[in-house]
Amino acid sequence: MDNQLNKLNPIKIIYISVIVPILAIFTALIISSVVIILSGSNPLIAYSALAEGAFGNLNNWIETILKTTPLIIGGLGVALAFRGGLFNIGVEGQIFVGSIATVIIGTTLKAPAIIHIPLTLLAGVLAGAVWAAIPGYLKARFGAHEVITTIMTNYIATRIITWSIGVNGPLRKTTSFVPETNSLLDTARLPLMISDTRLHIGIVIALILAIVVYILLFRTTLGIEIRTVGLNINAAKYCGIKVNRNIVLIMAISGGLAGLAGAIQVMGLSPYNFTAGFNVGYGFDSLAVAVLGNINPIGVVFSAFLFGAMDAGARLMQLRAKVPVDMITILQGLILMFVAANQIIRGIYRIQIQDKKADKVNLSQGWGGGSK
């Protein structure tokens, strides 16, 4: 990926990859502060609370990390699909399916933790992968557009799962007023990194995965194939790449990552079960994280961290400044806009460096005629 970027001198790289995003965030904060002022609150109190809520003490750091974890994994899933020219808008459903599979294995299987934990994680991964492979197969075999099929599978997944934990649903915990499943057995819960906190080892898994996906995409033959399919499907065919097999595979890996995100949420967070209202919205946040990270695995880590920190800090922002949590969504939208359209930022701050079209992948490559 860095071929073009490497040609710039290091200072310019820092400018483009560090200074510009920081200025983008800064500008977004300024604009949002106008909104906060108009609603009668003080932006300085709001932002300092936001920062403290995200990084103020160990517990807040932990919350930020916990929020970041699923976003990294989900974002990797979306990014990988984009690299392969596929628009996986079904991450939400895949997270749900992964969570439910995790619950099934984690509550029923009896095994020592050393076996149970990997098996439970695997259940989430496989469920997500299979669920996402369906649209992949439909596209490869019949040319069904993945945007429709993943939207449809989203609805199917959420409705079936809602039913399964609802009144008389098969997974409903019988001794509860709440629509929830049973909690996972102790042996299926992720170990904590620091005892007596909520910090589980999910973040380690997420970071390792980011590196794995990076290597997969940029250092393996499969990665080259995936990216070739993503860049130009006809060229890929011409090169003898099995495009259809790749499409199914890409969707399966993407969905497997999403399923894993769900699994980690269930296995890592008390009360270790699936409730209505659990994991809602991570699917679309993952999309935003992936595109903000320029669909680069390493970029995804940073953008997930940024989103996670804002989500975590939102608690104190509401509590101290009484600014509604929706402010965070506005901020995220603005940041995404300024980072993507960094010409605006460079215009405002008169940054002279030309942006070499570094690592520019067209996200919607497979949308129109580019698809088969």
Next chain:
Amino acid sequence: MKKSLTKLMILLAVLPMLVTACQPKSSETKQPVQNENSTTKVEEVKECKYKIGYVSDVGKINDQSFNQASWTGVEESAKLLGLGKDCYSFIETTDSADYEINIRSFVDEGYNIIVTSGFAMGAITRQIASENPEVFFIGVGQEQVNENFEPDPYPNVVGLNFREDFGGFLVGALAGLMTETNVVGGVFGCQFIPPVARYEVGYYNGVKFVNPDAKVINVYHPGSIDVCFSDSTFGSETAKALISEGVDVLYGAGGLTANGALITACNQGAYVLGTDMDQFVTLPEVKDCILSSALKDIEEGVVGVIGTISDGTFGGGDVYAPSSLAPFHNLDGAIPQDAKVLLEEIAEKLYSGEINPCTPFEGSNPNTFCVPIK
């Protein structure tokens, strides 16, 4: 670049000054109440007698219904206790995985009265309460029971509970009495949320109690939690379908979904019945056709319990606040006197236990959670 950066820095520094400068002016003209708060703020900012925190369930604070009622209760209490603006605050829960950390944030910030809204937070509220005995907790819609559903009160937690089936039964009876086409309907939020199901069962049985021949058509939103309370368009479209089936009294229970149904039914000339709050007040669009609301007096309930804290009579356990009918407001004249008498009789029989609003009936959803709470 440097120049404009400094400009922006200055701007950022000036903005808050502008805020403070503008603040009193704008609040003076618009909202005198707020002004009062901001003047007292200065004195009370450091010494809050109580600090009240409110954690909403997944969903919005201003849902004109469940969550909003609790929050309004908190605001009212703060006013009654003379607390400054900085002595009470809220956190909106966006993901059920955050219940614990949201409640703990208030504990960490030194809040000593924490209101949590919704049965889903029952277990975690009790857990945190047992760890923080010096903090008072009020759980709206949370029964104080242990894992085996046996009563298990904690001294610092009050569960503020409601018999939604009573309220549903009463509005059902009213609907049964008021219908001319003998077809009444209801639009509901999520079926899997017990209070909603209790409203529905109560409503159905209420209609049948006074008017066994009436046809009741109840429709739930089939979606998951992220849409079933907020899909007002669905509610509206469903209301249109119900009205074309001949429904002339429509009940709505389920946040914004139900609001959409109520407004549409009202626009099409049907009578409507609201839920949770007195929706004559919260949903001004329907004020000319709303007969009443199944009032779950969360607001009063919260104010009442917080009151017991300040006068030292707070005792843990369950409080069952009444679930009753809201005033008839504009349509008071349209409701026959004998209907009003009958409704009062029914209310008495409900409270005395003579009528069980939860009796399952043919074709009802087999919702065991209607079975109330002692």
Next chain:
Amino acid sequence: MEINLIIGLSTLAIIKAAPLVFGALCGLLGERSGVINIGIEGMMLISAFTTFLGSALFNQWTGGIFPTNLSLLVGLFCGIASGALIAALHAVLSIHYKIDQVISGTVINLLAVGITNYVANVYIDPTHLSGVGVFPTIPIPILSDIPIIGPILFSHQPMIYLMFILVIFMQYLVFNTPMGLRMRSVGEHPRSADTVGIDVNRTRYINVILGGIFAGLGGAIMVLESVGRFQKLMTSGRGFIALAALIFGRWTSNGALGSALLFGFSEALGVRLQFGDLNHIKVIVIVSGLALLGLGLFLLIKKIKEKEINIKKYITILILIVLGFTIMVGSNYIKFPSISIPIEFLGLLPYILTIFVLTGFVRRAKGPAAAGIPYEKQ
């Protein structure tokens, strides 16, 4: 009874389809000229929001001296204008700044949810701002008296008629006019379009902004003909379903209408089955029969049009039609067990149906070739 049922279902299907159709038309204009729009959801949400604010504030400021419908028209204008405005943002970001169209759409979705929720929280809800009402139903004289078709098609609120007119108009515009030809060539082969003197980016700007007007209508119809006020997150994913309808309808106006009606019909069925007077199993069997029958007829017409001569294909189609017909007629003679299906599943039918139809029978969906790719002059 059954006639009433069909009328009721079809009417509800049309009402439910309307926002989807407007959303899909927004996508159609953009994508035909090569600009993907996944921000339809956000555009509709913002427009619903401004429609409500426009009508309610106009009514409040003028003290209600004007008739309701005028306030509603003011709202409609605000909705359309804001739709166009937010589309202009999409256009500037994706055409001028050449940022990826998917990113630009995501930005719009995020901003829309954030801004509308925020303002609703700090302004609309605390002030109890009230909606003004909705457009009345206007039955079309004479036509509305036709049995069955009359009540289904000609007894609606005004924006539904507008929807039908716009669908027909758009179908004509895109496929039968020079302007349509220009926009399609920009969407398919921008380079060649450029060489024959078509200003690619100008065409795209115009299309995206016009599309914003449609999204504005889609947001406005929810406020002006359904709910009567803005409610948080009231689009509830309809923008994405609209996108699916567009692709499912193969980037044509008529196709989008057809698929939106399919979604609408199945959603309507999901609601109708909750009324409790129908045997769930029976209805689902009948609907499956109907689907087979409809599919058979659809393919038959298509094959005849294509002058297909392979007899085997006609036999397959014939089997479909006969099968569908047999199921429909036969279901009247079978006693079905009265099992009530959980409500979550009742509404699932459209989604499963879509996947089946997509896989088996509709050929490969092929969008405009240049969709998603910013155009750079050489």
